[in-house]
Amino acid sequence: MSDSQRIPIDGMTCSSCATRITKAVRKVGGVESVRVDLGADEAIVMFDPARTSLVAIGGAIERAGYAPRIGASVPTAAEALRRPDIRSGLRRLIGN
Secondary structure (H helix, E strand, O other): OOEEEEEEEEOOOOHHHHHHHHHHHHOOOOEEEEEEEOOOOEEEEEEOOOOOOHHHHHHHHHHOOOEEOHHHOEOOHHHHHOOHHHHHHHHHHHOO
């Protein structure tokens, strides 16, 4: 079973930074995919939690020279929609 997490990252300034982070995270065993969004200052990582962890992924990002905010991880849209408080807020927003 895979887990998907958004990891905010400080210190990225260019596309080379995003490429460096992507390469570093892909080397972590158990990572299935990674997409680094320079504009949003974050990485979206899909990984097997039985094989790796956010701490290991964060360590790879740190070794690449950047500052992941693991404690500030943002849930993916699917995870957020499972939260009752977010679902009720969206219903109020769209009028359902």
